[in-house]
Amino acid sequence: MSRFDRYVLSQYLLLFSFFALILVAVFWVNRAVVLFDRLIGDGQTALVFFEFTALALPNLIRMVLPVAVFASAVWVTNRLQGESELTVLRATGTSPWQMARPALVFGLITGLMMSVLTHFLLPSSINQLALREQEVSRNVTAKLLTEGNFLHPAKGVTFYIRQINTDGTLNDVFLSDRRDPNNSVTYTGARAFIVRDGERTHLIMVDGMAQRLDLEKRQLSTTKFSDFSYDISSLTDKSSVSNRSIRAIPSWELFQNRDLIPQSDGYTPGALAEEFHLRFARPLICVAVALIGFSALMLGSYSRFGVWRQALLAFLLLILVEGLRSVVSEPVMKNPDLWPLIYLPALTGLAIAMGFLQLAARPPMLQRRGIATAAKQETRS
Structure with missing residues (x-):
């Protein structure tokens, strides 16, 4: 050139x-x-x-x-x-x-x-x-760790955290699961922790209450618990990989x-x-x-x-x-x-x-x- x-x-x-x-x-x-x-x-x-x-x-x-x-x-x-x-x-x-x-x-x-x-x-x-x-x-923790907002990580599920401490403790947790058309369950806990077990993620709620509503029989049952484990891995999208x-x-x-x-x-x-x-x-x-x-x-x-x-x-x-x-x-x-x-x-x-x-x-x-x-x-x- x-x-x-x-x-x-x-x-x-x-x-x-x-x-x-x-x-x-x-x-x-x-x-x-x-x-x-x-x-x-x-x-x-x-x-x-x-x-x-x-x-x-x-x-x-x-x-x-x-x-x-x-x-x-x-x-x-x-x-x-x-x-x-x-x-x-x-x-x-x-x-x-x-x-x-x-x-x-x-x-x-x-x-x-x-x-x-x-x-x-x-x-x-x-x-x-x-x-x-x-x-x-699949990162459920990132989706749920937002305080002061009502979140909807999955259809029919509502999650709320009033406050998150610096050590990871969740205060005043509210979880409503309405995915079953015949039964609606609401969980409340004074404190909660998120624990990972391999590929599973669990929400450990302490000093709380579970309210189950049977829509067919129109019956409400209430259960108090000192600690309760809820598998939140199901809140992720489990649809087949495209x-x-x-x-x-x-x-x-x-x-x-x-x-x-x-x-x-x-x-x-x-x-x-x-x-x-x-x-x-x-x-x-x-x-x-x-x-x-x-x-x-x-x-x-x-x-x-x-x-x-x-x-x-x-x-x-x-x-x-x-x-x-x-x-x-x-x-x-x-x-x-x-x-x-x-x-x-x-x-x-x-x-x-x-x-x-x-x-x-x-x-x-x-x-x-x-x-x-x-x-x-x-x-x-």
Whole structure:
């Protein structure tokens, strides 16, 4: 690469870092607000909140990476046009194909980033996030240790603690269990303690009373106790563990064990084929949008009004390429043999970029033809 190519490539990477940081921050804040309300509201610590948001970052980066590539390509090319650097290169005989080399290398670098993200980082982060979500959902203690509020850890269950001492003692505990439609039980205790026994969690209530209401017979029975153990492990969601997210399945497993995954995780062959080939198509999308952002701004001659029309054209083409991705997924989901369609958006973007570069290289020829035609007309007149 020439010195100018390295200079332009450095500008691409610098602006790409800026746009990626801004876009990831915007999406991260939006997701962090929801996570903060859910996790902190359930009694989780700030460390759990930051862990969840960090595990969600690879998926956020995957979504904003093509947009950041496109924005940086358009921005840098527009600045080079405005500062007449590309005009000087054209005057020296440099073709648009040669000037597109930094954009191509930039697209390949970001495509490599996307490959590492989709094949390694994203499946690992989604797997870890699913494990942590299961652990948090089983953490009964964090859900119940909130004083002064009526909590509903499960449907038909109400729990209340007036005060929690520094040593972990729970004062004035109220527990109402209405999950049995025929019997309603209410427990009250002056003090209580939470004790873990392996995977089980027990609430030990001291100096309390149990009131059982038989709704069929309309009878209320009351029992006083000095100590009573109540298994609160049942308050967690005991539903069966959901299947792995298809994005959490490693690429090597999608390639080697594609016939076994539908039996274990329940995904159709079309969904597996779509996900596997999409992980290879996303890097090509980065290359395509980088070249589209550059080549679209190379169309037309210098204008004092700028290149807003070319930039608008490039943006519309970006929407077209992204729209094609959603269109081609449906046929592949139904018929896995149509997997080559997954690469159609990227190949379409590359074809459009090459067409634009070819058009950008022809204006001098067209101008010479126009001058020659005008000269012939003057001669005839």
